Amino acid sequence: MTPTTTPTPTGTTTGTTTGTTTSGAGAVDTYWTSVDSPLGALLLTAGPDGALTSLSVPGQKGGRSVRDDWRQDPGPFRAAEEQLAAYFAGELKDFRLPLLTTGTPFREKVWAALDDVPYGSTVSYGEIAARIGAPRAAVRAVGGAIGANPLLIVRPCHRVIGADGALTGYAGGLDRKIHLLTHEGVLRP
DSSP states (O other), X not given: OOOEEEEOTTSOEEEEOOSOOOOSTTOOOOEEEEEOOTTSOEEXXXXXXXXXXXXXXXXXXXXXXXXXXXXXXXXXXXXXXXXHXXXXXXXXXXXXXXXXXXXXXXXXXXXXXXXXXXXXXXXXXXXHHHHTTOOGGGXXXXXXXXXXXXXXXXXXXXXXXXXXXXXXXXXXXXXXXXXXXXXXTSSOO
């Protein structure tokens, strides 16, 4: 099926894909590369159109692993690599990359709300629920959707904290969440 994309206010492009993308016998549908970072080697994947489909850190809960049918090619990731380097150098606050994620409509709403959390700030799971019009009872479901975010760092799930200010959960590990929030000036070193 053909993906549909929708621009978000932050300039990223998100979309949903239903069904399976195939380009014919022997076609490669997933490209990957590895990018060094202060958090370890980042695994990036993209579709044939170059839209970023995932960004995983080593040991990430639910993170992706390279598959035999993927093609290693740094070409589609030049902009992502440049922007990640600028982010970690403190020179970039908003990523402007084509993104393509696949999730339920609820997850897509939660992920879109993450795109609106500004650099250097945090929100609670309850605030994300309110932003998407979900009832307070949906906070656990919001947490599940945030935990399933396939685009760590770029889609800033590290900026979501507990209602009491506690640094709760992060698929990439709490130490990485602390690193990212310290890097953005939310936490003091």
